[in-house]
Amino acid sequence: MWRDAALVAGKDLRVEARSRVGVNQVVPFALLVLIVFAFALDSDRGTLASVGPGLFWVTVLFSGLLAIQRSFVIEADDDARDALRLSGLDGAGIFLGKAGAVAAQLAVLEVVLALGVVVLYNVHLHGAVMLLLTCLAATVGLAAAGTVYGIIAAGLRVRDTLLPLLVLPVLAPVLLAAARACEAALAGTPSEGWPWVRLLFVFATIYVTFGVVAFGPLLEEA
Amino acid sequence: MAFAVRLRSAVSLLGRFPALAGVDLDVAAGEIVLVQGANGAGKTTLLRACAGLAAFTAGEAEVLGHDLRKDRKAVRRRIGLLGHATFLYDDLTVADNLQFSARAAGADPGSAADAMARLGLDGRLRDVAAGRLSAGQRRRVAVAAVVARHPDLWLLDEPHAGLDAGGRDILDHLVRDAAAAGATVLLASHELDRAAALATRTVVMAGGQVTNGLLTPPAAAKEPVHVA
Amino acid sequence: MNDAGYIFAGYFSTFAILAGYAAWVIRRKRSLSRLLRPEDG
Amino acid sequence: MTTTTRSSRPVQILGWLSAISLALTAVMALVISPPDVNMGDSVRLLYLHVPTAWLAMYVSFGVTTLASALYLWKRTRSRFWDLTAGASAEIGVLFLGLTLLIGSIWGRITWGVWWTWDARLTTTAVLFVLYLGYLAVRKVPASPEVQARRSAIVAVAAFLDVPIVHQSVEWWRTLHQPATIGDERRLLDPQIHGAMAWTLLLGVVAFTLLYCWLLAHRFRLAWLEDRLADRHLEVAIEERRAEAGLSEAAEVTS
Numbered sequence: 001m002w003r004d005a006a007l008v009a010g011k012d013l014r015v016e017a018r019s020r021v022g023v024n025q026v027v028p029f030a031l032l033v034l035i036v037f038a039f040a041l042d043s044d045r046g047t048l049a050s051v052g053p054g055l056f057w058v059t060v061l062f063s064g065l066l067a068i069q070r071s072f073v074i075e076a077d078d079d080a081r082d083a084l085r086l087s088g089l090d091g092a093g094i095f096l097g098k099a100g101a102v103a104a105q106l107a108v109l110e111v112v113l114a115l116g117v118v119v120l121y122n123v124h125l126h127g128a129v130m131l132l133l134t135c136l137a138a139t140v141g142l143a144a145a146g147t148v149y150g151i152i153a154a155g156l157r158v159r160d161t162l163l164p165l166l167v168l169p170v171l172a173p174v175l176l177a178a179a180r181a182c183e184a185a186l187a188g189t190p191s192e193g194w195p196w197v198r199l200l201f202v203f204a205t206i207y208v209t210f211g212v213v214a215f216g217p218l219l220e221e222a
Numbered sequence: 223m224a225f226a227v228r229l230r231s232a233v234s235l236l237g238r239f240p241a242l243a244g245v246d247l248d249v250a251a252g253e254i255v256l257v258q259g260a261n262g263a264g265k266t267t268l269l270r271a272c273a274g275l276a277a278f279t280a281g282e283a284e285v286l287g288h289d290l291r292k293d294r295k296a297v298r299r300r301i302g303l304l305g306h307a308t309f310l311y312d313d314l315t316v317a318d319n320l321q322f323s324a325r326a327a328g329a330d331p332g333s334a335a336d337a338m339a340r341l342g343l344d345g346r347l348r349d350v351a352a353g354r355l356s357a358g359q360r361r362r363v364a365v366a367a368v369v370a371r372h373p374d375l376w377l378l379d380e381p382h383a384g385l386d387a388g389g390r391d392i393l394d395h396l397v398r399d400a401a402a403a404g405a406t407v408l409l410a411s412h413e414l415d416r417a418a419a420l421a422t423r424t425v426v427m428a429g430g431q432v433t434n435g436l437l438t439p440p441a442a443a444k445e446p447v448h449v450a
Numbered sequence: 451m452n453d454a455g456y457i458f459a460g461y462f463s464t465f466a467i468l469a470g471y472a473a474w475v476i477r478r479k480r481s482l483s484r485l486l487r488p489e490d491g
Numbered sequence: 492m493t494t495t496t497r498s499s500r501p502v503q504i505l506g507w508l509s510a511i512s513l514a515l516t517a518v519m520a521l522v523i524s525p526p527d528v529n530m531g532d533s534v535r536l537l538y539l540h541v542p543t544a545w546l547a548m549y550v551s552f553g554v555t556t557l558a559s560a561l562y563l564w565k566r567t568r569s570r571f572w573d574l575t576a577g578a579s580a581e582i583g584v585l586f587l588g589l590t591l592l593i594g595s596i597w598g599r600i601t602w603g604v605w606w607t608w609d610a611r612l613t614t615t616a617v618l619f620v621l622y623l624g625y626l627a628v629r630k631v632p633a634s635p636e637v638q639a640r641r642s643a644i645v646a647v648a649a650f651l652d653v654p655i656v657h658q659s660v661e662w663w664r665t666l667h668q669p670a671t672i673g674d675e676r677r678l679l680d681p682q683i684h685g686a687m688a689w690t691l692l693l694g695v696v697a698f699t700l701l702y703c704w705l706l707a708h709r710f711r712l713a714w715l716e717d718r719l720a721d722r723h724l725e726v727a728i729e730e731r732r733a734e735a736g737l738s739e740a741a742e743v744t745s
Contacts, residue, residue, distance in 0.1 A: 004326075011311070011322050018351065019313040074311065082275055083309045087326035088298035148648065152641060156631055165627055166645070169620040170652050173659035180663065195662060203655050210651060214644050220294060221277075221637040235634050238724060243731035279634065429734030452532045453600045460536050460596045461517060464543075464589050468701070471585055475708045482715040486722065 004093025012101035015074050033059045034116045048121040053182035056117050057175050067102050068146040072154040081155050091216025103143035127185030130193050137200035138178040144207040145170050151218045224251045226406035231281035234271045241267035247435035254407040256417045259427030265410040269377040273303040299327045302373030304381050308364040312353030316363050320370045327371035337370035361385050376407040394420050505704045512697035519690040533600040536593050538690050542698035544590040551583025559646035573639035577629050578709035587619045610664035617656045621649045
């Protein structure tokens, strides 16, 4: 399983490194969203700083959707599942590999976005430990749940509309928890943030476990 | 007799269409079987279903000793399918593609290099992204990806299509070598002369069935067809 | 009764929607039954 | 099961019982029971709101989850559970839609707004979308087994999300906004007026009966659709076999 996971993650990341879609399109898209929010919400810096965490996670969420969609589009056939199934790799391994690759890309994106928020929205970073743990748990949870629904939608004609419909309500608590935890960390009131961080870890654990168990059957179905 | 493929009244659906409507087919280990038939007879679905890509929904289906209706995963690492799609990652180089294919099947890392050498891909093309290859070159790489897996069952769907003369000769050579080494080959082709020369036996498909697929006398073929 | 309009609208729409759904299910069920009946007995 | 046009006797009785009890609920709620001390007449809407919410969230989605789990478990795998899960989820989404509608009207009367980001409203809305997604997955065409398995997995995944959604929304609201006054939870308090408690109880019974009746019919509809698909498949296989001129060899047992 771990060997297969490493193989798939390596392959996905290598494809991303070669195609540079992430660097050339997803990251600029995410930064653009930050700028568009600034236009929409009046660039009064006080407002932007206070809603910064929420905007940050909304942007991560939508970019995450793109990353997940892309993770299955890059599979080497019209029906992404064919190539994955034919490879003979273990379902759980494929899940961990794909989710891992998505999480790695999101982590990079979050670093860039965090810089964007600090510079553009004049947010001052506090509570580094909580911020890091929040990002870690939220990213893993997002990637894991997204990958599970990604394989359900992959290969269907309706995938581009079905994936957001399925995954956004599931990820609603992640968005809520991550934004609140970041707010608490930035406001210097960590005691309010820890329950949220715990919730994020619970979510990540549940969906990673679920993915490991369910991905094989989901991949197998013809 | 050891069967590489043994199908009895096997049904496989494409959506709600019965692409295979009760196939009876025996293929012994080491055979090279040519599957003939008009377009739409079910050849492609037969090969895909044997690779576990399309499900058998009724009947019996045994491939490489595994019941495909119960466990489709078990045979995957031992199968090489050359289909209409090439299953290549456009953004990866030829070498990376073959490396991934070989490692996914659990073959040793040298087999990718070996496959490249046998198909004449180890020169300039080695580090070219698959997306930049011509259609003919892609076919060659796709063949190499199958070879690199060292499959026990080769499922070749129109393998000669799109290959140049040199590539076809290499492919035939590889298939004969593999069969001599004990692998089984199931081959669908419209290049009848070439394919018939390669095959050790020919079966005919029509209407989602194989008319002369059984090796044993027809006693076994009298079983009724079970549907749904 | 205060806010009678809102309350009656609520009751009316609830029962209308439920009745509509039930009617849809039963109508469709009957038509399918008729389709299947000739060979089922 | 036979495919007669009429429903079976128990289902018919169930239908009449639910119709009568619903009518009684309406009379009790609109005429007999008194207005609430704090809420006034808007309390009358809660006699619909509370039962639909209860049936949607606990009964309907509970049945969907249970049936999906039973489908996924190899020993109990059967089309029956898949059809039950789908039928129950559809009714659940319908009831939850009604819950939101009634809740919204009630909110308009009580708070002066159609919508507020109250913990339970938010949870309900997320749940509504979550199960809409489940129904969307069920509508994606595929072979029956594939569809059943895929749907069952999505149902279990949705169920796993429910407690997390609930917890997160609960914290969100309690941390940021005082609890809403005029909470309908007070209705379940034994101290409230006798007629009100009886009306609420009757409402729950009536909607439970209605749920059972709808489920029986909706299940039957799904079962008929399934039969029809099977019938088409048998015909398609025979036609397919005839293409090869082997039709007499095809002793299709159905």
